[in-house]
Amino acid sequence: MRALVTGGAGYLGSHTVTTLLDAGHDVLVLDSLAGAGRAGLERAAEVCGVELGDARLRLVVADIRRPEDWADEVVAWAPDAVVHFAGLKSPTESMASPAEYYSVNVGGTAYVAEAAVRAGARTLLFSSSATVYGDRAPVPVAESAPIDPVSPYGRSKAMAEQVLTDVHAASPELSVASLRYFNPVGAHPSGRMGEDPQGTPANLMPFVSRVASGAYPELTVFGADFATRDGSAVRDFIHVMDLAEAHVAALEWMAARPSEEAGVRVWNIGRGEGVTVFEMVRAFEEVTGRPVPFTVGGRRAGDIAESCADVGAVARDVGWRARRDVREMVRDLWAWQQAEQEGHGGP
Structure with missing residues (x-):
C-alpha cells in the first residue's frame, strides 16, 4: 500500500510512519515542519532501516492550507490511502486563536480530502479527538455519545469529521474513518523517538x-x-505505539473492503x-x-x-x-x- 501521511514528522505521525514502514507499506509525508522539524521523521527512517528520500519514504514540505504547493505532487504519487494528522492541537491555545484553528483543522482537512479524491485514494483516516464529546458524556464514552465540544479545538475536530462525511457522500469511492484518540503517551521502544514538547509541557x-x-x-x-x-x-492513557498500530490495522481493514461497505466509520482509540x-x-x-x-x-x-x-x-x-x-x-x-x-x- 502507498500511504500519504500528513503531519508525519510530528509525535503521532512519525510513530505511525514507522509502523506503516514495518508493515511493508510505502509512505509519502506531507508536513510543514513548523511544529516538529525533520528530526522525528529522520529517526523514523533510522529505526526502520530506510533512507529518507528513497522510494519507501519521501517528504514534501508544505502547509496543508496551500494545496497549490503540494497537491499535484500528491496526485502524481497516487496514494492508496491517506492518514491525516496535520493540524493544531491545543484546546487552550485554540481559545485565543480560534480562526487559526478553524483554518488549519477544518480548511486544511478539506484540502487534503479534495486531493485524496483527485489522487484516487480509496481510504482516508482522520486524526480526531475525544474532545469532540465535551465534558458531560457518560463514562465509558461510546461513539454514540452526543457531540458537544467545549473549545474551538474540539469544535474544529467535529467540523472536520463532518467535512469528511460530506466528501464521502459526494465521492463514495473514498471511504473515511475518524479515530477519536484519548491520551496518547510513551515513546518508541528504541528510545530514539518520542514526544518533545517545546517549552513547558501541557500534558x-x-x-x-x-x-x-x-x-x-x-x-x-x-x-x-x-x-x-x-x-x-x-x-484513559494509550501507548503511542498501540495508537500507531491501530492506524495500520484500520487502514488494512478499510482497504480490504469495498468502499460502500467500509463507508464512514468512527472509532475510539484508547485502552x-x-x-x-x-x-x-x-x-x-x-x-x-x-x-x-x-x-x-x-x-x-x-x-x-x-x-x-x-x-x-x-x-x-x-x-x-x-x-x-x-x-x-x-x-x-x-x-x-x-x-x-x-x-x-x-x-
Missing part, C-alpha cells in the same frame, strides 16, 4: 518525566477532590481503562526508581473527573485492542527521556 506524562529527570522541581496535581478512587482525575494522576505518578516512581515530588493545586477550568473510552467498536470491527500497559508507557518514555538527556542524537 501530564512529559511533565512527570521531566520532574523525574530533575529538569523540574515538582509536579502540580490540579485537583485532588474529584469523585474518583483517590481524588485525582482519571484519564478502555482509566488511570488516576496519582496512580501514574506512582508508576513513574516504581519503574524509574526516581521520586516525583508533587504539590496539589486547584482544579483547572474545564477539567472533568473522569474520561475513559468504550473501545468495543474498533475491537469488533477491526479486531484491534491496545496491548501495552502503564508500566510499558513509563518504561519507553523514560528510555527516550534518558537518551535525550545524554545527548544521543537529540534535535
Whole structure:
C-alpha cells in the first residue's frame, strides 16, 4: 500500500510512519515542519532501516492550507490511502486563536480530502479527538455519545469529521474513518523517538518525566477532590505505539473492503481503562526508581473527573485492542527521556 501521511514528522505521525514502514507499506509525508522539524521523521527512517528520500519514504514540505504547493505532487504519487494528522492541537491555545484553528483543522482537512479524491485514494483516516464529546458524556464514552465540544479545538475536530462525511457522500469511492484518540503517551521502544514538547509541557506524562529527570522541581496535581478512587482525575492513557498500530490495522481493514461497505466509520482509540494522576505518578516512581515530588493545586477550568473510552467498536470491527500497559508507557518514555538527556542524537 502507498500511504500519504500528513503531519508525519510530528509525535503521532512519525510513530505511525514507522509502523506503516514495518508493515511493508510505502509512505509519502506531507508536513510543514513548523511544529516538529525533520528530526522525528529522520529517526523514523533510522529505526526502520530506510533512507529518507528513497522510494519507501519521501517528504514534501508544505502547509496543508496551500494545496497549490503540494497537491499535484500528491496526485502524481497516487496514494492508496491517506492518514491525516496535520493540524493544531491545543484546546487552550485554540481559545485565543480560534480562526487559526478553524483554518488549519477544518480548511486544511478539506484540502487534503479534495486531493485524496483527485489522487484516487480509496481510504482516508482522520486524526480526531475525544474532545469532540465535551465534558458531560457518560463514562465509558461510546461513539454514540452526543457531540458537544467545549473549545474551538474540539469544535474544529467535529467540523472536520463532518467535512469528511460530506466528501464521502459526494465521492463514495473514498471511504473515511475518524479515530477519536484519548491520551496518547510513551515513546518508541528504541528510545530514539518520542514526544518533545517545546517549552513547558501541557500534558501530564512529559511533565512527570521531566520532574523525574530533575529538569523540574515538582509536579502540580490540579485537583485532588474529584469523585474518583483517590481524588485525582482519571484519564484513559494509550501507548503511542498501540495508537500507531491501530492506524495500520484500520487502514488494512478499510482497504480490504469495498468502499460502500467500509463507508464512514468512527472509532475510539484508547485502552478502555482509566488511570488516576496519582496512580501514574506512582508508576513513574516504581519503574524509574526516581521520586516525583508533587504539590496539589486547584482544579483547572474545564477539567472533568473522569474520561475513559468504550473501545468495543474498533475491537469488533477491526479486531484491534491496545496491548501495552502503564508500566510499558513509563518504561519507553523514560528510555527516550534518558537518551535525550545524554545527548544521543537529540534535535
